[in-house]
Amino acid sequence: MANRGSDVFRPTTPADCAGCPANHRDLFASLDESERSRLIESFRIASMQAHEVIYHAGDPGEYVYMLHFGLVKLLRYSSSGSERIVGLARSGDTIGMAALSQIPYRRTAVAMSACRVCRVPAAVVRDYNRHHPEFLASVLELYQASIEMADTFLTELSTGSAHQRLARLLLFLTEKDDHGEAPLLSREDMGALLGITTETASRLTAEFRRAALIEVVAADRCRCRTEALQQIALAG
Amino acid sequence: MANRGSDVFRPTTPADCAGCPANHRDLFASLDESERSRLIESFRIASMQAHEVIYHAGDPGEYVYMLHFGLVKLLRYSSSGSERIVGLARSGDTIGMAALSQIPYRRTAVAMSACRVCRVPAAVVRDYNRHHPEFLASVLELYQASIEMADTFLTELSTGSAHQRLARLLLFLTEKDDHGEAPLLSREDMGALLGITTETASRLTAEFRRAALIEVVAADRCRCRTEALQQIALAG
DNA sequence: CGGCGGGTTGACCCGAATCAAAGTGCGTGG
DNA sequence: CCACGCACTTTGATTCGGGTCAACCCGCCG
Numbered sequence: 001m002a003n004r005g006s007d008v009f010r011p012t013t014p015a016d017c018a019g020c021p022a023n024h025r026d027l028f029a030s031l032d033e034s035e036r037s038r039l040i041e042s043f044r045i046a047s048m049q050a051h052e053v054i055y056h057a058g059d060p061g062e063y064v065y066m067l068h069f070g071l072v073k074l075l076r077y078s079s080s081g082s083e084r085i086v087g088l089a090r091s092g093d094t095i096g097m098a099a100l101s102q103i104p105y106r107r108t109a110v111a112m113s114a115c116r117v118c119r120v121p122a123a124v125v126r127d128y129n130r131h132h133p134e135f136l137a138s139v140l141e142l143y144q145a146s147i148e149m150a151d152t153f154l155t156e157l158s159t160g161s162a163h164q165r166l167a168r169l170l171l172f173l174t175e176k177d178d179h180g181e182a183p184l185l186s187r188e189d190m191g192a193l194l195g196i197t198t199e200t201a202s203r204l205t206a207e208f209r210r211a212a213l214i215e216v217v218a219a220d221r222c223r224c225r226t227e228a229l230q231q232i233a234l235a236g
Numbered sequence: 237m238a239n240r241g242s243d244v245f246r247p248t249t250p251a252d253c254a255g256c257p258a259n260h261r262d263l264f265a266s267l268d269e270s271e272r273s274r275l276i277e278s279f280r281i282a283s284m285q286a287h288e289v290i291y292h293a294g295d296p297g298e299y300v301y302m303l304h305f306g307l308v309k310l311l312r313y314s315s316s317g318s319e320r321i322v323g324l325a326r327s328g329d330t331i332g333m334a335a336l337s338q339i340p341y342r343r344t345a346v347a348m349s350a351c352r353v354c355r356v357p358a359a360v361v362r363d364y365n366r367h368h369p370e371f372l373a374s375v376l377e378l379y380q381a382s383i384e385m386a387d388t389f390l391t392e393l394s395t396g397s398a399h400q401r402l403a404r405l406l407l408f409l410t411e412k413d414d415h416g417e418a419p420l421l422s423r424e425d426m427g428a429l430l431g432i433t434t435e436t437a438s439r440l441t442a443e444f445r446r447a448a449l450i451e452v453v454a455a456d457r458c459r460c461r462t463e464a465l466q467q468i469a470l471a472g
Numbered sequence: 473c474g475g476c477g478g479g480t481t482g483a484c485c486c487g488a489a490t491c492a493a494a495g496t497g498c499g500t501g502g
Numbered sequence: 503c504c505a506c507g508c509a510c511t512t513t514g515a516t517t518c519g520g521g522t523c524a525a526c527c528c529g530c531c532g
Binding site for chain 1: 366
């Protein structure tokens with residue numbers, strides 16, 4: 001397992017905040033300038049590369065993390081030991097919210113690409129809520145989004161044929177991406193996401209590529225023919 | 237689709253509260269007597285039978301519901317139209333929390349057995365939080381539990397062979413039940429929960445019954461040989 | 473150079489979907 | 503009261519998708 005990134009955290013600066021995709025929404029949408037500059041002193045920021053672990057399931061939950069950019073997978077280990085991806089986080093998403101409930105993380109968070117994360121002490125968030133009850137709404141929204149994703153995973157990525165699942169995954173990834181393309185995951189990650197074997201994931205991506213449903217534009221990025229994929233996603 | 241139960245709601249009484257399994261935990265754990273009696277005036281309670289719909293996906297979310305007893309399924313319809321069960325609720329659970337975010341319900345809630353639900357206006361909950369920020373913790377706990385369940389569904393009930401999934405489902409249902417037995421679901425519900433066909437669900441339950449892994453003690457209840465099922469859940 | 477991780481591909485087989493039919497319990501209406 | 507229809511379950515025959523096991527390729531790094 002890759003190293004923890006905890007050693008590379010440095011204080012967050014106002015400039016970091018300015019570039020933060022969560023700046024004007026989500027958790028701190030309602031903050032004004034003075035409040036933000038007060039809170040920011042407890043924030044820490046870090047860059048991580050693919051395969052680095054942000055936190056482990058079982059770690060005491062002391063921080064939530066806001067993702068500035070990159071792609072993060074959230075893992076669970078099944079009773080039989082194999083790992084299953086139960087969530088994905090992208091720019092602007094907040095992860096590790098179990099920390100707000102003062103319980104250990106239940107999932108493991110691992111960077112799938114180069115990432116930057118802003119680490120916020122959960123105690124600061126809880127304390128902030130104490131004086132700003134309207135803050136509840138922001139937090140609930142984040143949870144709502146988590147549940148939304150879990151439901152999507154269950155309905156879209158865990159049912160139907162492997163063809164359908166892969167097509168839906170590619171569509172899911174493109175729609176979350178700004179550039180009209182999608183991150184191209186490793187075959188193993190696809191498997192852990194879709195509940196199929198890596199061999200099948202490999203076979204299918206190769207097949208999709210041959211059928212020109214996807215076009216690999218970089219080692220880890222691809223462009224998708226969304227109309228055709230939608231066709232497959234429904235019944236293929 | 238069965239009728240809505242909205243017409244049968246009557247005012248909640250203190251006696252109802254006394255018998256409510258959520259009385260001393262979850263959402264209103266921190267309430268004292270006077271507060272409770274003030275809030276209770278806005279509560280409504282209803283009994284429902286199997287197949288009645290508590291709320292539909294898309295309905296404006298105005299209420300959360302606390303389940304006094306019974307079993308409720310939470311559904312999502314996949315893009316291809318078929319329904320998938322993405323959650324279950326039991327005595328003491330709270331459902332419909334999207335209402336707290338003032339958004340329409342994303343799931344459909346349907347009673348799977350006789351139930352009693354206490355209907356609480358979301359506005360009352362939100363308002364209560366305004367003056368009791370420590371209330372946040374209770375709400376977060378509920379969300380945390382939702383996510384926990386979603387993860388369980390993904391890791392335990394959507395992976396592995398159909399044998400394993402059914403075994404895990406039975407174990408899941410027994411552990412949530414007080415009487416050492418489990419509700420015996422319809423084959424169709426099993427299918428919608430496990431991502432398998434009703435025929436397979438039928439074949440497997442018949443097989444489990446013949447192997448004396450489960451013993452049907454009523455039309456809709458069964459007793460499970462948990463040790464043997466655990467064996468199967470891991471690798472069978 | 474050799475080893476190693478990730479991807480691709482092939483051969484084979486098994487589990488679960490599909491299509492089909494028959495059995496069971498239950499409520500309704502004749 | 504019985505007969506009929508309906509919903510649900512069970513079971514069978516057949517098909518096929520995807521799992522399994524194995525070989526091979528390629529790029530990378532020690």
